[in-house]
Amino acid sequence: NPAVARLLMGIKTDVETGSSLASAFRKYPLHFDALYCNLVAAGEQAGILETLLERLATYKEKILGIKSKIKSALFYPIAIVVVAFIITAVIMIFVIPAFKEVFTSFGADLPAPTLVVMGISNFFVNYWYIIFPAVIGGVWGFFELWKRSVPVQVYMDRLMLKVPIFGDLIKKSTIARWTRTLSIMFAAGVPLVEALDSVGGASGNYVYAVATKEIQRKVSTGTSLTASMQESNVFPNMVVQMVSIGEESGALDAMLGKVADFFEAEVDDAVDALTSLMEPMIMVVLGVLIGGMVIAMYLPIFKIGQAV
Secondary structure, eight states: OOOHHHHHHHHHHHHHTTOOOHHHHHTTTTSOOHHHHHHHHHHHTOOOOHHHHHHHHHHHHHHHHHHHHHHHHHHHHHHHHHHHHHHHHHIIIIIHHHHHHHHHHHOOOOOHHHHHHHHHHHHHHHHHHHHHHHHHHHHHHHHHHHHOHHHHHHHHHHHHHHHHHHHHHHHHHHHHHHHHHHHHHHHTOOOHHHHHHHHHHHHOOOHHHHHHHHHHHHHHHHHHHHHHHHHHOOHHHEEEEEHHHHHTOOOOHHHHHHHHHHHHHHHHHHHHHHHOOOOHHHHHHHHHHHHHHHHHHHHHHHHHHHOO
């Protein structure tokens, strides 16, 4: 990869001219965030750079694994919507008009459900060239806005935590990232206040980033991490209690690591359960959608049969 090669050559040049590895990394913020740079700096100062780089690689693997599982869990409901829309559009544009011609030849009064389905079909047939670009453009525009607009990101981060089923999954994954990040930074000897500066952004959620800033402010004024986390109201009691034990025993990094392990396992179980649940749900949704249209279109035929 030419871009990666240029990046590595730039870092190599900086290190050869006397810069520390952390300083060289800081020149490329798009590739190395504050977490990377702070950990590398701590490793260089303590003489344990090799160990910290191994921990950093393990940390990134775990974080990427969580993100991948969350994406796979969110893929199923999106797939349901896309498949349902495509099937509905095909039926409305190609199948329903054929029924319409048959019913017109009968000249009979049609039931309300049939009229509704035929009305939707007429709309699809007459305006398909507007509907499809509008839907595709709307979805693309929404995700672009989500990606580029900070207010939209803030709103969506708050909303996603409240969505049934998925909100709990996202909360668990966020806590797993938060505790894993703080654990590895604290174990590396990074001061707690400085470590919290990187943890908020690594959490991947605005609500937790804001809460972390407030926790950092309180810790810097002498409040314990346990009390600060409890007052933030975004962490479960179990997490707060584990942190309290870690602070009292002097093994905060180990306790945070255990919390991260627990929530990572919770995310794994939740994703597996959600995946197995979504498969029958897809069948039910498609069955209701298609079955409803089929029944609506066959009602006039049943009515005519009874009349005969």
